[in-house]
Amino acid sequence: MSKYFFALFISGLVPLAVSFWPPLHFWKHWPSLVKSIVLIVCIFGVWDIVATYRGHWLFNPSGVWSIRIVNLPIEEVLFFVVIPFCCIFTWETVKYIREKTR
Numbered sequence: 001m002s003k004y005f006f007a008l009f010i011s012g013l014v015p016l017a018v019s020f021w022p023p024l025h026f027w028k029h030w031p032s033l034v035k036s037i038v039l040i041v042c043i044f045g046v047w048d049i050v051a052t053y054r055g056h057w058l059f060n061p062s063g064v065w066s067i068r069i070v071n072l073p074i075e076e077v078l079f080f081v082v083i084p085f086c087c088i089f090t091w092e093t094v095k096y097i098r099e100k101t102r
Contacts, residue, residue: 012082015090
Protein backbone atom coordinates (compact mmCIF):
# COMPACT_ATOMS: atom_id res chain seq x y z
CA MET A 1 0.00 0.00 0.00
CA SER A 2 1.46 3.36 -0.98
CA LYS A 3 1.80 6.17 1.54
CA TYR A 4 -0.55 8.36 -0.50
CA PHE A 5 -3.20 5.64 -0.72
CA PHE A 6 -2.89 4.96 3.00
CA ALA A 7 -3.53 8.65 3.76
CA LEU A 8 -6.59 8.64 1.47
CA PHE A 9 -7.88 5.43 3.03
CA ILE A 10 -7.57 6.81 6.56
CA SER A 11 -9.16 10.12 5.50
CA GLY A 12 -12.19 8.51 3.91
CA LEU A 13 -12.77 5.60 6.27
CA VAL A 14 -14.82 7.32 8.99
CA PRO A 15 -16.87 9.59 6.68
CA LEU A 16 -17.75 6.63 4.47
CA ALA A 17 -18.77 4.46 7.42
CA VAL A 18 -20.80 7.19 9.11
CA SER A 19 -22.48 8.23 5.83
CA PHE A 20 -24.78 5.21 6.23
CA TRP A 21 -25.99 6.36 9.67
CA PRO A 22 -29.80 6.28 9.25
CA PRO A 23 -30.77 9.66 10.78
CA LEU A 24 -28.35 11.52 8.49
CA HIS A 25 -29.77 10.05 5.24
CA PHE A 26 -26.59 11.09 3.42
CA TRP A 27 -26.77 8.11 1.06
CA LYS A 28 -30.09 9.36 -0.35
CA HIS A 29 -28.32 12.28 -2.02
CA TRP A 30 -25.85 10.20 -4.03
CA PRO A 31 -26.86 11.63 -7.46
CA SER A 32 -25.93 15.15 -6.34
CA LEU A 33 -22.77 13.84 -4.71
CA VAL A 34 -21.68 12.07 -7.90
CA LYS A 35 -22.33 15.20 -10.02
CA SER A 36 -20.30 17.31 -7.62
CA ILE A 37 -17.38 14.90 -7.56
CA VAL A 38 -17.37 14.49 -11.36
CA LEU A 39 -17.23 18.28 -11.72
CA ILE A 40 -14.32 18.48 -9.28
CA VAL A 41 -12.46 15.64 -11.05
CA CYS A 42 -12.91 17.35 -14.41
CA ILE A 43 -11.78 20.81 -13.32
CA PHE A 44 -8.93 19.95 -10.98
CA GLY A 45 -7.94 16.78 -12.81
CA VAL A 46 -7.27 18.77 -15.98
CA TRP A 47 -5.33 21.30 -13.91
CA ASP A 48 -3.23 18.50 -12.40
CA ILE A 49 -2.60 16.88 -15.77
CA VAL A 50 -1.40 20.15 -17.28
CA ALA A 51 0.76 21.00 -14.26
CA THR A 52 2.33 17.55 -14.29
CA TYR A 53 3.06 17.63 -18.03
CA ARG A 54 4.59 21.10 -17.70
CA GLY A 55 6.77 19.92 -14.84
CA HIS A 56 5.30 22.27 -12.24
CA TRP A 57 5.13 19.35 -9.84
CA LEU A 58 5.73 15.66 -9.74
CA PHE A 59 4.94 12.68 -7.59
CA ASN A 60 7.60 10.85 -5.64
CA PRO A 61 7.73 7.32 -7.06
CA SER A 62 8.43 5.88 -3.61
CA GLY A 63 5.15 7.34 -2.28
CA VAL A 64 2.75 6.27 -5.04
CA TRP A 65 1.92 3.18 -7.07
CA SER A 66 3.10 2.92 -10.65
CA ILE A 67 -0.49 2.83 -11.98
CA ARG A 68 -1.13 6.04 -13.94
CA ILE A 69 -4.18 7.66 -15.50
CA VAL A 70 -3.23 10.36 -18.00
CA ASN A 71 0.18 10.73 -16.33
CA LEU A 72 -1.34 11.02 -12.83
CA PRO A 73 -0.83 8.37 -10.17
CA ILE A 74 -4.05 6.53 -9.33
CA GLU A 75 -3.81 7.98 -5.82
CA GLU A 76 -4.01 11.53 -7.20
CA VAL A 77 -7.15 10.65 -9.15
CA LEU A 78 -8.63 9.04 -6.04
CA PHE A 79 -7.74 12.19 -4.08
CA PHE A 80 -10.26 14.11 -6.20
CA VAL A 81 -12.94 11.59 -5.21
CA VAL A 82 -12.14 10.90 -1.55
CA ILE A 83 -11.39 14.41 -0.29
CA PRO A 84 -14.43 16.09 -1.91
CA PHE A 85 -16.57 13.27 -0.50
CA CYS A 86 -15.15 13.96 2.97
CA CYS A 87 -15.75 17.71 2.60
CA ILE A 88 -19.33 17.36 1.36
CA PHE A 89 -20.06 14.77 4.02
CA THR A 90 -18.68 17.06 6.74
CA TRP A 91 -20.75 19.98 5.42
CA GLU A 92 -23.96 17.95 5.40
CA THR A 93 -23.24 16.54 8.86
CA VAL A 94 -22.68 20.00 10.31
CA LYS A 95 -25.96 21.17 8.71
CA TYR A 96 -27.74 18.15 10.21
CA ILE A 97 -26.35 18.80 13.68
CA ARG A 98 -27.19 22.52 13.52
CA GLU A 99 -30.78 21.74 12.51
CA LYS A 100 -31.15 19.24 15.34
CA THR A 101 -29.76 21.60 17.98
CA ARG A 102 -32.00 24.56 17.10
